[in-house]
Amino acid sequence: MARPVKKSNRPCDDPRLDYKDLETLSKYLTPQGQIHARRRTGYCSKCQRELKQAIKRARHMGLLPFVGS
């Protein structure tokens, strides 16, 4: 699980963000359903991508709304 070490609010080797963990994912969404920007999450780009991917999956499954919907 070695990941590039980068400054991040989230240890990169934390368990992966799971699309099923809606409680966690919701924390990274604005009330409009947009994903918080990286400067706000403080994630390294890799973790941010992981976040986006998890949210995308959740959206696909109808678990989270799309922006504006």
Added chain:
Amino acid sequence: MNLYEGMFLLDNNVVREDWNEAKGTATGILEKHGASVTTARRWAERSLAYTIKKRNRGTFLLVHFEADPGNIAIIRRDLELNETVMRYLILTAEGVPEGESELHEAELSGDFSVPEPPEDHVVDSDEEEAEEGEGATEEAKAEEAKAEEAPAEEAKAEEAPAEEAKAEEAPAAEESATEEAEAPAEEASESSEEQTEEKSSEEA
């Protein structure tokens, strides 16, 4: 054989009639193509974040299964064509999470019963379009695109650090690996990055 996690959004009308039948629809498709189901259990029944196939609620089935990666494309195709499965997601998995086996077993026991899904208000087709028009475009498209694409194959595309990594994020070394049998939905856009990741996860 690789291990996968599958999530299936099932039509509550079928669930209401018979959970095992609804579940069997999904697992049956997997098995039909040589997959072996390790665990399968009801994950949740809930309202949907947006209308899908005119439904506002659905039941989610969580499955872990082993399959030949070469069969994922055909499994996907069958899933596309199935009416009971309204959405699905197939990801590669590193293992079966703790507790899944117990939940799986519990459903097999005689006294397991599924709470009746609440009534849904069925939406007219016009509304449904709206749903897909918005941000959903990629996903929605993917829905249709599914049939033609063979994402599983492409997923094999070797390492290539996913050029795609999009403007928003630098391509960061792609090693997240764990679960990338990416969903059909993703193909439209950023998928390739994800799919390349999958490769690494499938090497096991």
